Amino acid sequence: MSTPRIATLADRTLDFVMRLVEAPINGFEWLFGRKRMPYLFLAPNLVLFGIFTFLPIAIAVGYAFTGGTELFVADRPFVGFDNFRQLLACEDYSSPGSCRESLFWTAIWNTLWFVGFNVAATLLVALVTALILNRAIAACGFFRAVFFYPVLLSPVVIGLIWKWFLDRNGLLNAFLQMLGVPPEIFLLDVGWSRFFVVVVSVWFHMGFYTLILLAGLQAIPKDLYEAAAIDAASPRRTLLRITLPLLGPNLLVVLILLMIRSVQIFDEAWVLTNGGGPGTANSFIVQYIYQMAFGSDLRLFGLASAASVLMGVVLLILTLIQLRLGRRMES
Amino acid sequence: MSTSLDPVAFLTRTRRPGRVGVTDILSWLWLIGGTLAVLIPVAWAGLSSLKPEAEITRFPPTLLPRAAVQKTVTGFENPLSLWKVTVDGETREMAMVRRIGLKAQMVDPNEPGKPVSIDVKDISPVQQLTAATENYTDPLTKFDFLTFLKNSVFVTFVATILTLIVNALAAFALSKYRFRGDKAIFVLIISTLMIPLTVVMVPAYLVVVGVGLVDNLWGIIIPTIASPTGVFLLRQYMLTIPDELIEAARVDAASEFRIFWRIILPLTAPALAVLAIFSILWRWNDFLWPLIVLSSRENFTLQVGLNAFQGEFSVQWHYILAMTFLSLLPVTIVFFFLQKYITTGIAGTGMK
Amino acid sequence: MGELKLTGVNKAFGALTVLHDINLTIEDGKFVVFVGPSGCGKSTLLRIIAGLEDISAGGIEIGGRDVGRFSPAERRIAMVFQSYALYPHMSVRKNLAFGLENLKFKRSEIEARIQEAARMLAIEPYLDRKPRQLSGGQRQRVAIGRAIVRNPDIFLFDEPLSNLDAALRVQTRAEITRLHRELKTTMIYVTHDQVEAMTMADQIVVLNSGRIEQVGTPLELFDNPRNLFVAGFLGSPRMNMLKGTVTAIEDGSVAIDVGYRIALPAKLDPAGARIGQPVLAGIRPAHFTLSQEEGLPFIVQYHESLGTETYVYGTLDGQSEQIIIHQAGHFAPKAGGRLFLMPMPERLHVFDPDTGLALPRAVEEPRRVHEHA
Numbered sequence A: 001m002s003t004p005r006i007a008t009l010a011d012r013t014l015d016f017v018m019r020l021v022e023a024p025i026n027g028f029e030w031l032f033g034r035k036r037m038p039y040l041f042l043a044p045n046l047v048l049f050g051i052f053t054f055l056p057i058a059i060a061v062g063y064a065f066t067g068g069t070e071l072f073v074a075d076r077p078f079v080g081f082d083n084f085r086q087l088l089a090c091e092d093y094s095s096p097g098s099c100r101e102s103l104f105w106t107a108i109w110n111t112l113w114f115v116g117f118n119v120a121a122t123l124l125v126a127l128v129t130a131l132i133l134n135r136a137i138a139a140c141g142f143f144r145a146v147f148f149y150p151v152l153l154s155p156v157v158i159g160l161i162w163k164w165f166l167d168r169n170g171l172l173n174a175f176l177q178m179l180g181v182p183p184e185i186f187l188l189d190v191g192w193s194r195f196f197v198v199v200v201s202v203w204f205h206m207g208f209y210t211l212i213l214l215a216g217l218q219a220i221p222k223d224l225y226e227a228a229a230i231d232a233a234s235p236r237r238t239l240l241r242i243t244l245p246l247l248g249p250n251l252l253v254v255l256i257l258l259m260i261r262s263v264q265i266f267d268e269a270w271v272l273t274n275g276g277g278p279g280t281a282n283s284f285i286v287q288y289i290y291q292m293a294f295g296s297d298l299r300l301f302g303l304a305s306a307a308s309v310l311m312g313v314v315l316l317i318l319t320l321i322q323l324r325l326g327r328r329m330e331s
Numbered sequence B: 001m002s003t004s005l006d007p008v009a010f011l012t013r014t015r016r017p018g019r020v021g022v023t024d025i026l027s028w029l030w031l032i033g034g035t036l037a038v039l040i041p042v043a044w045a046g047l048s049s050l051k052p053e054a055e056i057t058r059f060p061p062t063l064l065p066r067a068a069v070q071k072t073v074t075g076f077e078n079p080l081s082l083w084k085v086t087v088d089g090e091t092r093e094m095a096m097v098r099r100i101g102l103k104a105q106m107v108d109p110n111e112p113g114k115p116v117s118i119d120v121k122d123i124s125p126v127q128q129l130t131a132a133t134e135n136y137t138d139p140l141t142k143f144d145f146l147t148f149l150k151n152s153v154f155v156t157f158v159a160t161i162l163t164l165i166v167n168a169l170a171a172f173a174l175s176k177y178r179f180r181g182d183k184a185i186f187v188l189i190i191s192t193l194m195i196p197l198t199v200v201m202v203p204a205y206l207v208v209v210g211v212g213l214v215d216n217l218w219g220i221i222i223p224t225i226a227s228p229t230g231v232f233l234l235r236q237y238m239l240t241i242p243d244e245l246i247e248a249a250r251v252d253a254a255s256e257f258r259i260f261w262r263i264i265l266p267l268t269a270p271a272l273a274v275l276a277i278f279s280i281l282w283r284w285n286d287f288l289w290p291l292i293v294l295s296s297r298e299n300f301t302l303q304v305g306l307n308a309f310q311g312e313f314s315v316q317w318h319y320i321l322a323m324t325f326l327s328l329l330p331v332t333i334v335f336f337f338l339q340k341y342i343t344t345g346i347a348g349t350g351m352k
Numbered sequence C: 001m002g003e004l005k006l007t008g009v010n011k012a013f014g015a016l017t018v019l020h021d022i023n024l025t026i027e028d029g030k031f032v033v034f035v036g037p038s039g040c041g042k043s044t045l046l047r048i049i050a051g052l053e054d055i056s057a058g059g060i061e062i063g064g065r066d067v068g069r070f071s072p073a074e075r076r077i078a079m080v081f082q083s084y085a086l087y088p089h090m091s092v093r094k095n096l097a098f099g100l101e102n103l104k105f106k107r108s109e110i111e112a113r114i115q116e117a118a119r120m121l122a123i124e125p126y127l128d129r130k131p132r133q134l135s136g137g138q139r140q141r142v143a144i145g146r147a148i149v150r151n152p153d154i155f156l157f158d159e160p161l162s163n164l165d166a167a168l169r170v171q172t173r174a175e176i177t178r179l180h181r182e183l184k185t186t187m188i189y190v191t192h193d194q195v196e197a198m199t200m201a202d203q204i205v206v207l208n209s210g211r212i213e214q215v216g217t218p219l220e221l222f223d224n225p226r227n228l229f230v231a232g233f234l235g236s237p238r239m240n241m242l243k244g245t246v247t248a249i250e251d252g253s254v255a256i257d258v259g260y261r262i263a264l265p266a267k268l269d270p271a272g273a274r275i276g277q278p279v280l281a282g283i284r285p286a287h288f289t290l291s292q293e294e295g296l297p298f299i300v301q302y303h304e305s306l307g308t309e310t311y312v313y314g315t316l317d318g319q320s321e322q323i324i325i326h327q328a329g330h331f332a333p334k335a336g337g338r339l340f341l342m343p344m345p346e347r348l349h350v351f352d353p354d355t356g357l358a359l360p361r362a363v364e365e366p367r368r369v370h371e372h373a
């Protein structure tokens, strides 16, 4: 009977530690009553949210309307809408060079192009993959896992892996040479580098969206397909009339989610393109904010915050649309 | 069964046992192609990370890590590299003494005599599979890689533990109590999902400066602890725990905290596991926030350190790739064993 | 010790009042059953006694202490939940020990109490199993065991048998009754099953829409339901109701005309009735005598034979309301046939259809215990 005794000994030690931890908390309960306990349980969370999420929002707004390079809002001169004016001053919005903050507008246009191509490509690839995986294919779990694997990797790792893959001495060039194509330094070419930023982004994230779309597809009742088959509906009609309409809400949510995430492209592109190169070909909006605030010794927090606020508004609108869709989906 | 090439038919037709149509072939091609697209860059980086420095920039590259075979030849101090030499239609293995322009001085390693001069176009290196383990051991010993690794492990571990406790407490309050303001607080917490870090990073940095945590590992741990995703995930799970259990515990004279600790936490284990996995991945892979907050090298996490490395050693790919692979390893292992939990967890919450 | 006293208890969830002015005293050691239809507030009342729910107004005393502000543990009660609410991640032993550990009992004392309860409930073989490895009946016993080890002043049961199958329910019912005899502790038991109420209770509390309709021993309620609700709720099949009018009042008896030129004599207090008053005459199925030519004309629709007894379903001639009669032994009237029924006068219950209250009876004479349906 030695094992139970050890067990009770361990139990007792644990019990003792527990009592030490819970003593002050139980003291609170004894003082203020059981009804007040949820406030105590919420306190750590709310304090952290308050300090690191809500306070920054307030400060962000304060920063956007002040200038100078001081760190603390109170030390900074109020400049009204100057930061926004500076960001938005432009003769011709389609050519960033004519704008006062040409970098900002370059970043905006780069981001817009990226969002457009990335959303379209990711959605297409994820949808096709989800439809195929939904066809009760053997080893579905294996493929799902493989496609999902990159989602878990760090953006830095992905940036480096692809940088090496696309290197002058990399595998892609080796393959092209086998076909007789001369080697190319892809990441130093404006067109190619932009193309591969989208490729890497699709490669990175498509598994996640595939998973969500697959869950949506599997939630469509099977008997609908059986009914369609009995009605002799063609595959095209089945896709257009049953699958896509029923998947519609999921598709919309995925679309918005993709947009929200694409607008915030930074990490993997930063590593892959050595900070937005060649030149500013892959300089995106988050990178602009980062560089304004932390990239140089200038510390243009005001300008960076104004840009953050503008981006925040866009993201907020997208999120509200998403929430609305989500609610409609539930009902 | 029609075997049309209609792309729509290809996507929607369900498989029937015993028949292999064009649709099936195309599906398999897509899936296998996709699998290769996912695995090849990773595998290529992995194989390359085992190549010795001299080999890694060779073009066209070899697929597998190989190195020239070295041989000690009597009469020569240093080991010489072995080459295949074709002279007069006959192929022999010879060791190269030195190379001058288009001529190479070679000796027969078995009967070393006077070196003979041979055209370089007639020789090709003799190679064997190698694993350049120094790519892995050097960063661990010579560079700060071990420091980065230690920092990353510390941050990931501490942040995950705190994330679990803090968010589980909040989720408990929001799922099992009715109190004034409960709905408002829940909405408030969930609304922070809408505020991505990229939007508040500048002022959040200021706050971290204000509380004196800049360039400090706690500066990247504490701000990330409270997680709306975590609260949401745990709360939804706790809602499924019957209230009667809590009432039974109250009748059993348990304090509220004891109910949390002894009843709720053990029963929330599956959701806690999902959140733990998420948290580990988030913290391990975090880049932008540590990049902003950490400034001195001894505080760098793995991701920031890797990024710094590639700036400094931009040509030393053998080191960069080895370190990349080391940082990818834990995630891969976690994924290999917990793949099912991760995918169902994400499909269930729609978050990552 | 386990005496319970509720005075003027009110309970509201927001704007919805679910308990109205509950006054109730339960003596120490009694087995009291709360019955009533679903949603009438039985569980709420029980949870108020347990301290799991606050009261909106009123007072609550246990053993003479005002426990209104006490936590469940301080009230020294124990509760058995409908779903058992066993902690799924703890072994049976841990389940039983949890409450005692919280109260900082000594290990040896905890172990002794667990052994004692396990012996009493015959759950010793399962002590190291998890709840999910137990059958429904075993879980039920563990739930009861968890209450017993606490040695409470009052046991509270909320529909503890409703998840069990019929055979097990009968067996566990008997076991709980036996436990009550052994422990002699106050037990309050919620059910909506009237058989449980009738067989187990020392005292029944009938609740309806948040009000106490009547309190009494099972037979009191059966024989003298205070109102239409209690009359209809207790007894199975339910009491038959005939519309009638008071036609004559004599000393010690009141004549009630229910049509068919038949005046039923009822033993009512003459002061409580007046001539011409419309009433409802209630007769339980077992309280008819059959005759061939005299009485209420009854058209047989069908009958159910249970071997030892028979229920006959039909209507009174020209009416549509179903009447049920009970006969001992075999009895097989033809469908469509006609019988004549005579209610037993001393078994007649008379109600005022407006207030639903029973008309006061003539001065009680002692009555023998009788069998009932």
Ligand SMILES: Nc1ncnc2c1ncn2[C@@H]1O[C@H](COP(=O)(O)OP(=O)(O)OP(=O)(O)O)[C@@H](O)[C@H]1O
Pocket (backbone or CB within 6 Å): C013, C016, C018, C036, C037, C038, C039, C040, C041, C042, C043, C044, C045, C192
């Ligand atoms: N937490 C609550 N909030 C609002 N209304 C409640 C709450 N709990 C109970 N009620 C309401 O109070 C009334 C009484 O509920 P209670 O659970 O006491 O009924 P019950 O008699 O136990 O019924 P059953 O036999 O179905 O268990 C019901 O109308 C119910 O809807």
Ligand SMILES: [Mg+2]
Pocket (backbone or CB within 6 Å): C042, C043, C044, C158
């Ligand atoms: Mg109930």
